[in-house]
Amino acid sequence: MNEEELNEALRDVIVRSSPPPSMDPARALGHARRARRRRRMAWAGVTVVTLAVGVGVAPAVANHLGDQGVASGTSTTQTLSSAAPTTRKSNDPWPEGQVDRTATAGPRAVRSVTLMHDLSSAVPPSFSTPDLKYPDGRPMRWPQSQYASSDGEQDYWEYMAVVPVQKDNRVGQLLVQSTTPSGKPAMDPCTFALKFWGGTGGCTMVDVDGKKVGVVTAKEGGSYDQWAAYRHDDGTVVYLAQAEKSDHPGRLPLNQPVFTTRQLAELVTSKEFKIST
Numbered sequence: 001m002n003e004e005e006l007n008e009a010l011r012d013v014i015v016r017s018s019p020p021p022s023m024d025p026a027r028a029l030g031h032a033r034r035a036r037r038r039r040r041m042a043w044a045g046v047t048v049v050t051l052a053v054g055v056g057v058a059p060a061v062a063n064h065l066g067d068q069g070v071a072s073g074t075s076t077t078q079t080l081s082s083a084a085p086t087t088r089k090s091n092d093p094w095p096e097g098q099v100d101r102t103a104t105a106g107p108r109a110v111r112s113v114t115l116m117h118d119l120s121s122a123v124p125p126s127f128s129t130p131d132l133k134y135p136d137g138r139p140m141r142w143p144q145s146q147y148a149s150s151d152g153e154q155d156y157w158e159y160m161a162v163v164p165v166q167k168d169n170r171v172g173q174l175l176v177q178s179t180t181p182s183g184k185p186a187m188d189p190c191t192f193a194l195k196f197w198g199g200t201g202g203c204t205m206v207d208v209d210g211k212k213v214g215v216v217t218a219k220e221g222g223s224y225d226q227w228a229a230y231r232h233d234d235g236t237v238v239y240l241a242q243a244e245k246s247d248h249p250g251r252l253p254l255n256q257p258v259f260t261t262r263q264l265a266e267l268v269t270s271k272e273f274k275i276s277t
Contacts, residue, residue, distance in 0.1 A: 112143035116161035154183035172254040181235030189214030193229035206265040
């Protein structure tokens with residue numbers, strides 16, 4: 001992926017993202033006052049801890065440093081760091097300066113762009129992934145990075161990419177979604193495979209070098225005909241879906257799936273589609 005392709009993809013992300021909500025002055029003032037109170041309480045706590053350490057522990061620390069042969073005049077410093085909360089609470093601001101769930105710039109936005117290009121690269125040689133457009137000019141290939149946690153859940157992210165796949169004059173569609181570890185318990189591969197976009201259908205367990213993959217063949221009427229789901233050991237969950245028909249109303253559907261069931265199961269376990277942070 002060259003710089004021009006990356007910039008174009010990032011522009012697509014920005015265009016597709018929702019605009020920020022209008023600001024309510026009263027609510028903003030309330031947030032500012034609460035933040036100021038929290039800062040005061042935090043610094044008060046730091047002061048108390050510092051005094052306690054200075055009075056009760058300083059002699060012991062000084063003796064220990066002396067025993068280690070530290071030269072006179074050498075000073076040590078300790079940096080206080082405030083880690084981001086690991087559990088989302090009501091009214092928490094969106095992370096990393098975002099105005100909503102979607103990351104439109106920075107490393108997280110780049111990750112979904114890379115995921116989109118990796119998905120395109122995985123397509124068999126008999127198919128292509130051209131830069132097709134919808135009738136209104138929007139690109140049919142697009143990435144998305146979003147903060148996925150709800151209130152009370154551990155912070156986690158979803159990275160998704162959609163690409164059109166063409167053979168002759170017919171067009172289908174692929175989707176890949178990688179979700180960072182969410183702290184949710186592991187479950188049977190077919191159980192979480194059927195959670196993909198509320199999909200329904202029959203699920204088959206496929207063994208890929210000892211890795212258990214759930215592959216669902218959907219019933220009629222869904223957005224995707226088939227998808228595979230795999231949960232990595234660290235909790236990262238990946239879905240890979242294919243449809244012979246794209247969501248472009250004017251395009252003829254493919255006559256065959258892009259991947260076989262086995263290929264779909266193998267690809268969903270690949271490291272290229274795993275994003276854990």
